[in-house]
Amino acid sequence: MIPSFIVENSPALMVIVPLVAAFITPFIGRISSGIRSLWVGGAMAVTSAITLILAFDVYSAGTRLYVFGARAASAAIPPDSGGIPIRIIFEVDPMSALMLVITAVSGFAIVLYSLSSERSHTGLESYYTLYLLMITGILGMVSTGDIFNFFVFLEILSLASAGLIAYRIDGGVAVEAALKYFVLSTIGALAILVAIGIYYGEYNALNMAMIAARMQFSLLDQVALVLIIAALAMKCGAVPMHFWTPDAYSMAPSSITALLVVASQASLYGLFRTVFSLYNVTLNAVTVGWLIIILGVLSMVVGVTMAIPQKNVKRLMAYHAVSQTGYMLLGVGVGLAVLGNQSLLDAFGYMAMEGGIFHIINHAMYKGLLFLTAGAIFLRIGTYNLNRMGGLGHSMKWTMVFFVIGALAIAGIPPFNGFASKLMIYESVFVFNPLLAVIAMVVSILTLASFVKVFHSIFMGPKLPEFADVKEAPMPMLLGMGILALVVVLFGLFPGIVVESLITPAAHALVDQGAYISAVLGGA
Amino acid sequence: MFWNLPLIAVVVLTIIALAIIVFKKNLIKVFLGIVILESAVNLFLISLGYREGGIAPIYTNAPSTAMVLPTPQALTLTSIVIGVATSALLLSFAIIIWKKYGTIDIDRIRRLKE
Numbered sequence: 001m002i003p004s005f006i007v008e009n010s011p012a013l014m015v016i017v018p019l020v021a022a023f024i025t026p027f028i029g030r031i032s033s034g035i036r037s038l039w040v041g042g043a044m045a046v047t048s049a050i051t052l053i054l055a056f057d058v059y060s061a062g063t064r065l066y067v068f069g070a071r072a073a074s075a076a077i078p079p080d081s082g083g084i085p086i087r088i089i090f091e092v093d094p095m096s097a098l099m100l101v102i103t104a105v106s107g108f109a110i111v112l113y114s115l116s117s118e119r120s121h122t123g124l125e126s127y128y129t130l131y132l133l134m135i136t137g138i139l140g141m142v143s144t145g146d147i148f149n150f151f152v153f154l155e156i157l158s159l160a161s162a163g164l165i166a167y168r169i170d171g172g173v174a175v176e177a178a179l180k181y182f183v184l185s186t187i188g189a190l191a192i193l194v195a196i197g198i199y200y201g202e203y204n205a206l207n208m209a210m211i212a213a214r215m216q217f218s219l220l221d222q223v224a225l226v227l228i229i230a231a232l233a234m235k236c237g238a239v240p241m242h243f244w245t246p247d248a249y250s251m252a253p254s255s256i257t258a259l260l261v262v263a264s265q266a267s268l269y270g271l272f273r274t275v276f277s278l279y280n281v282t283l284n285a286v287t288v289g290w291l292i293i294i295l296g297v298l299s300m301v302v303g304v305t306m307a308i309p310q311k312n313v314k315r316l317m318a319y320h321a322v323s324q325t326g327y328m329l330l331g332v333g334v335g336l337a338v339l340g341n342q343s344l345l346d347a348f349g350y351m352a353m354e355g356g357i358f359h360i361i362n363h364a365m366y367k368g369l370l371f372l373t374a375g376a377i378f379l380r381i382g383t384y385n386l387n388r389m390g391g392l393g394h395s396m397k398w399t400m401v402f403f404v405i406g407a408l409a410i411a412g413i414p415p416f417n418g419f420a421s422k423l424m425i426y427e428s429v430f431v432f433n434p435l436l437a438v439i440a441m442v443v444s445i446l447t448l449a450s451f452v453k454v455f456h457s458i459f460m461g462p463k464l465p466e467f468a469d470v471k472e473a474p475m476p477m478l479l480g481m482g483i484l485a486l487v488v489v490l491f492g493l494f495p496g497i498v499v500e501s502l503i504t505p506a507a508h509a510l511v512d513q514g515a516y517i518s519a520v521l522g523g524a
Numbered sequence: 525m526f527w528n529l530p531l532i533a534v535v536v537l538t539i540i541a542l543a544i545i546v547f548k549k550n551l552i553k554v555f556l557g558i559v560i561l562e563s564a565v566n567l568f569l570i571s572l573g574y575r576e577g578g579i580a581p582i583y584t585n586a587p588s589t590a591m592v593l594p595t596p597q598a599l600t601l602t603s604i605v606i607g608v609a610t611s612a613l614l615l616s617f618a619i620i621i622w623k624k625y626g627t628i629d630i631d632r633i634r635r636l637k638e
Binding site: 086148152155159162163166169171172173175176177178179182183186187190193194196197200201206247251 | 545551554558561562565568569572593595596599602603606609610613614617620621623624625633635636
């Protein structure tokens with residue numbers, strides 16, 4: 001049914017299509033804005049379709065290797081290269097495939113939403129160009145098997161995100177937020193580049209599988225590990241380095257904020273990939289595991305306590321995003337702390353990791369949904385200030401339904417997806433260390449309290465006179481939110497199927513470093 | 525001893541750049557600090573690729589086939605290109621900040637907090 005040409009070349013196509021489409025968009029936009037909408041929507045639909053085809057293929061047939069500049073994947077190591085894979089490769093294993101699914105679903109839903117939410121703004125050529133570049137960056141980051149290539153896609157992503165955060169100049173305030181984000185991410189990216197230089201100097205390779213096979217965990221490797229963890233933890237908004245998150249998330253257009261959530265998850269993926277696939281058992285798993293657990297717990301507690309007093313609804317949601325990132329770090333950190341000890345790993349380590357990874361996909365869905373509802377409200381009433389809202393439940397019924405779905409999911413109330421992943425984290429972390437599980441539950445309760453307050457002040461109460469003629473959000477926006485809400489509900493209703501088919505292979509792919517290496521280097 | 529000189533230069537440049545980024549209040553000077561940091565990283569990559577007596581991998585009329593793999597040079601070129609894009613975006617931010625705020629003093633660019 002699907003031509004084998006597309007299936008075989010899907011890893012290259014999913015990056016090429018948005019990249020080429022991005023740079024054609026300004027020319028298409030000169031014809032008419034309607035054709036541009038069609039073009040951008042079509043390009044994103046094609047990208048999502050190719051990405052989903054690839055992800056399905058990876059889940060059914062195992063890790064996919066794509067070698068650029070060669071006809072077959074077996075040419076990863078040229079015969080005259082002395083056993084070093086010098087070509088750039090894409091290595092898509094189940095963990096990458098999970099991130100691909102997230103990007104494909106949110107990317108498509110958000111483009112639908114943008115088509116009507118941004119309609120009245122100027123400069124849309126650059127908006128869609130940068131949007132497609134962001135998609136390119138995320139897809140490249142999560143599927144590459146070459147560490148320098150990872151850096152390049154990371155920079156594409158940072159440049160495009162910074163441009164989009166500043167997109168609504170907003171009296172200069174949005175530019176200020178973008179400036180803060182971009183200065184930090186440039187310094188972070190340079191730290192990663194130094195780490196890449198260290199690996200190259202030490203192991204003579206840029207291929208992640210090759211570096212992993214030769215990893216010795218010398219002093220230089222420890223320096224490189226610290227640089228990478230610091231840079232990527234900053235990019236995903238973990239607590240001591242979280243201060244750019246609320247500014248950037250609240251000043252970007254809501255559609256972009258939802259995509260920024262996915263972008264932070266891609267950085268989180270990079271962090272996990274480094275720790276598990278590059279270092280794995282060579283590093284001191286207990287120390288690094290606890291480091292990540294502490295980052296996670298700090299993020300959870302600080303994020304939620306900072307969120308409660310906020311008056312700006314997007315700033316509040318941004319602090320909750322920091323807090324939710326903590327759950328993923330906690331879950332995967334517990335898995336890392338028991339790495340190398342097979343019995344503990346089987347007892348609760350895998351489950352903690354599955355909970356953390358499941359939370360990544362759940363978070364991308366419900367948090368994206370919440371930011372999109374905030375954008376829909378802003379479109380109709382023109383403010384993010386909670387004190388000035390009220391009674392919108394009378395006129396924006398669907399937006400209210402979607403908000404409730406997102407809010408209950410983030411607070412971990414059954415039957416929504418946040419409950420499923422949080423329950424897995426609670427159960428497994430309780431076996432590891434009961435105190436951590438208690439902290440996680442308390443944070444969850446505070447999250448619920450915070451969202452009950454927000455729900456009440458936005459939607460409840462009598463209809464306010466100044467919002468008397470407020471209408472429901474336009475159809476494409478509802479459709480975009482609807483896709484994400486549907487995923488949230490389905491994942492919550494059938495968590496067993498999702499965990500078994502999507503999450504467990506991803507967690508095992510992360511832990512099994514040998515498989516990651518041998519996919520490139522052969523049976524070594 | 526002498527071949528360590530590039531690496532010593534890398535460390536000195538990094539320290540200078542970080543000091544500028546942390547202590548300077550002028551936005552343009554902070555950007556210059558970032559550019560110096562980029563140069564330090566590029567110098568680090570280039571000095572990794574240096575092999576004494578190595579020849580460039582150009583096969584025409586090559587004296588021998590013992591050649592240097594040009595990967596670090598390729599990395600540096602890519603990193604320079606990314607650096608240009610970064611500087612351009614940072615400077616365009618500075619222009620907008622100057623137009624809207626009338627200052628490029630970091631201590632006075634604080635409207636987000638209010």
